[in-house]
Amino acid sequence: MTTTRKITVAEKLRWNTNQTLETNTYIRCYSDALDRHMDPATRQEFFMISKFLTDGTVALSKNQISLAAYHFEKAERYIRQIDPTRETLLKFIANVYGRSKSFHYYKLNDHAAAIRLIEETQTATEALEAKEGLAFLVLDRVSQYHNMARLFFSLGLEEKGFHQLSACICFLMTGHSDVLSDLNRNYIKEYDGPFIEMKSSLLQQLLTETILSLQKEPSAELFRKESASFLEPIFQRTEKFVKHSDTDEQVHDWLSIARVFYAGDILSFKKLSIRFISTSKSTKLKEAIKGYFSYC
Amino acid sequence: MGVMLTTYVVNLLRDRQFQQLPNNIFNILMFHEIIVPEDEDELSDIVRRKVLQNNTPEFQQSLFIESKHLDESDYLEELKSKFHHAFRDEITIVIDDRFKKDFFIQAEKTRSYLGEIIAQPEPASTLAVITTDISTLVLPEWISSATVVWDTNVMMDWTKSLDAFRLNISKGERSFPVKLHILFDEEILTTTERFSSMTSSISSRNLTIVCGVRRREHHSFDQWKMYEQQLIQRLKENKISLNLLPEPQTRYHLNGNQNGHKLHLENGDLILFDDDYEIMARPHLGEPWAQQLMEKNTSCSRCQFLPMCGGNPHHVENLNEECPEFITAFSDRISLKYKLFHL
Numbered sequence: 358m359t360t361t362r363k364i365t366v367a368e369k370l371r372w373n374t375n376q377t378l379e380t381n382t383y384i385r386c387y388s389d390a391l392d393r394h395m396d397p398a399t400r401q402e403f404f405m406i407s408k409f410l411t412d413g414t415v416a417l418s419k420n421q422i423s424l425a426a427y428h429f430e431k432a433e434r435y436i437r438q439i440d441p442t443r444e445t446l447l448k449f450i451a452n453v454y455g456r457s458k459s460f461h462y463y464k465l466n467d468h469a470a471a472i473r474l475i476e477e478t479q480t481a482t483e484a485l486e487a488k489e490g491l492a493f494l495v496l497d498r499v500s501q502y503h504n505m506a507r508l509f510f511s512l513g514l515e516e517k518g519f520h521q522l523s524a525c526i527c528f529l530m531t532g533h534s535d536v537l538s539d540l541n542r543n544y545i546k547e548y549d550g551p552f553i554e555m556k557s558s559l560l561q562q563l564l565t566e567t568i569l570s571l572q573k574e575p576s577a578e579l580f581r582k583e584s585a586s587f588l589e590p591i592f593q594r595t596e597k598f599v600k601h602s603d604t605d606e607q608v609h610d611w612l613s614i615a616r617v618f619y620a621g622d623i624l625s626f627k628k629l630s631i632r633f634i635s636t637s638k639s640t641k642l643k644e645a646i647k648g649y650f651s652y653c
Numbered sequence: 654m655g656v657m658l659t660t661y662v663v664n665l666l667r668d669r670q671f672q673q674l675p676n677n678i679f680n681i682l683m684f685h686e687i688i689v690p691e692d693e694d695e696l697s698d699i700v701r702r703k704v705l706q707n708n709t710p711e712f713q714q715s716l717f718i719e720s721k722h723l724d725e726s727d728y729l730e731e732l733k734s735k736f737h738h739a740f741r742d743e744i745t746i747v748i749d750d751r752f753k754k755d756f757f758i759q760a761e762k763t764r765s766y767l768g769e770i771i772a773q774p775e776p777a778s779t780l781a782v783i784t785t786d787i788s789t790l791v792l793p794e795w796i797s798s799a800t801v802v803w804d805t806n807v808m809m810d811w812t813k814s815l816d817a818f819r820l821n822i823s824k825g826e827r828s829f830p831v832k833l834h835i836l837f838d839e840e841i842l843t844t845t846e847r848f849s850s851m852t853s854s855i856s857s858r859n860l861t862i863v864c865g866v867r868r869r870e871h872h873s874f875d876q877w878k879m880y881e882q883q884l885i886q887r888l889k890e891n892k893i894s895l896n897l898l899p900e901p902q903t904r905y906h907l908n909g910n911q912n913g914h915k916l917h918l919e920n921g922d923l924i925l926f927d928d929d930y931e932i933m934a935r936p937h938l939g940e941p942w943a944q945q946l947m948e949k950n951t952s953c954s955r956c957q958f959l960p961m962c963g964g965n966p967h968h969v970e971n972l973n974e975e976c977p978e979f980i981t982a983f984s985d986r987i988s989l990k991y992k993l994f995h996l
Contacts, residue, residue, distance in 0.1 A: 392676070397672040401672065404679060405683060423705045427705050
């Protein structure tokens with residue numbers, strides 16, 4: 358006889374290693390900023406250390422914990438050799454180190470250390486954002502808060518986790534957060550093309566990934582409860598959603614349709630969903646709305 | 654695996670003008686470990702990583718299940734009791750022609766059953782099919798990847814079978830990577846028309862083809878090596894470009910495992926062991942082994958193929974018959990792969 362193992366929210370949600378955030382635009386912006394702030398030798402030193410950290414993260418995602426530790430130790434050895442006066446290099450490293458190493462702590466079940474490191478990284482990233490061409494890294498902080506939410510789930514603090522997830526999305530929608538107030542301290546003066554692209558893409562990614570993860574839940578009742586905890590604060594902010602792109606418009610439409618589902622008008626929900634599926638260009642948003650059908 | 658470098662980049666590397674390299678080129682070279690830190694002991698680093706990757710309890714091992722056991726009721730129960738679920742998230746179900754009655758249904762049942770005890774909510778499922786006929790083989794949609802071992806027969810019109818197989822795997826909505834190992838008979842080397850009728854671009858986006866000559870019991874190592882060289886020669890003559898280079902994760906060291914093997918394909922893809930109920934555990938590289946390689950006191954330590962093959966400290970001489978087949982006509986293999994890029 359077999360039993361189905363219950364999958365917790367923490368297991369359903371993926372750790373955001375910024376692989377999806379790191380679109381071509383992100384890499385281009387990051388690379389341009391590196392060119393601006395570092396000489397070639399320093400830049401290559403940074404790339405090398407980042408590679409070891411990435412190798413560590415890749416090993417972690419395959420559950421190769423010992424191999425990951427080896428890569429991290431290697432990176433740390435090189436980091437220790439850096440002269441403390443090389444502040445710019447160290448700040449860039451702090452950004453990549455924090456997001457990789459916190460994942461390591463998470464995998465080792467040392468949640469307190471992971472949270473502490475994310476908090477430290479947020480401060481370091483904020484300092485980095487002050488530099489020319491790096492204001493967009495505020496999005497990096499959003500993705501770190503997303504990871505922190507996952508840690509809350511692992512600690513059994515589900516309410517806090519959903520609160521955090523929603524806060525990330527609300528910030529991306531409105532440019533302001535009552536919950537994660539440090540995000541309001543940023544250096545974004547205007548929403549230029551690349552920033553809009555990255556912001557919209559991250560917004561769509563966080564929303565759909567969370568919903569698709571929650572849709573792994575076979576119990577309709579539990580799905581409704583979990584997803585409502587996540588979406589309710591977002592619905593409350595929908596009116597203040599500042600839409601900059603076609604993707605934003607689609608996210609907005611998606612939210613309006615999802616709202617109908619939670620209001621209990623399943624017939625209208627289905628009608629609107631079918632129309633959305635036939636017109637939307639976003640595969641992920643379509644997939645996320647389709648996922649609701651099994652709970653109707 | 655593999656990068657192509659322009660003369661300009663090669664010259665920069667040769668002159669150690671790393672800082673002249675654009676960011677993207679530098680990163681690619683670093684990713685492929687063509688550029689490494691000056692103080693790094695490369696051999697030690699590679700061996701250490703192999704040990705840590707394979708020799709740790711948390712290694713995500715593939716669970717190999719042979720189709721002949723799928724209808725044995727106590728088999729899966731025994732699997733469950735023997736192997737801790739947290740260690741693996743990938744199931745490889747091996748289907749042999751001789752036991753293929755209803756195999757896809759059984760394989761799917763096994764997958765769902767084991768999925769419940771595996772750490773990941775959705776374990777990746779690889780289907781490994783060993784068959785003499787690929788033309789009618791249809792792979793199910795639920796798998797994540799497939800390895801097909803095609804034991805060809807000299808009488809068979811194999812280009813036709815290959816075309817039928819390509820058509821079959823391109824059907825359906827979901828696409829997954831398929832690796833096709835073609836095992837040729839040595840007789841095929843004498844039938845020119847079978848090669849000339851082959852199209853030049855036989856690998857496609859989701860299909861990777863590797864091929865070799867089947868080593869029969871009466872073949873000596875040198876004889877078999879000669880056939881391999883002949884095969885490569887025939888591929889070259891007919892302008893058939895293939896990637897016959899090993900992948901970085903080649904686990905050649907498995908050859909030396911005392912359990913022996915039933916079928917061992919190069920590139921570390923499919924390894925089965927004689928003892929039916931012990932087929933799932935991948936053998937370990939072992940610390941002393943790695944230590945010997947790192948101390949550079951074995952014949953393998955001095956061999957140019959070591960980072961690729963994994964090494965075996967028990968070798969008394971380089972390039973003996975325990976070495977993987979990719980060492981045969983290595984430069985020709987590089988040239989076949991190079992041509993693949995230029996098709």
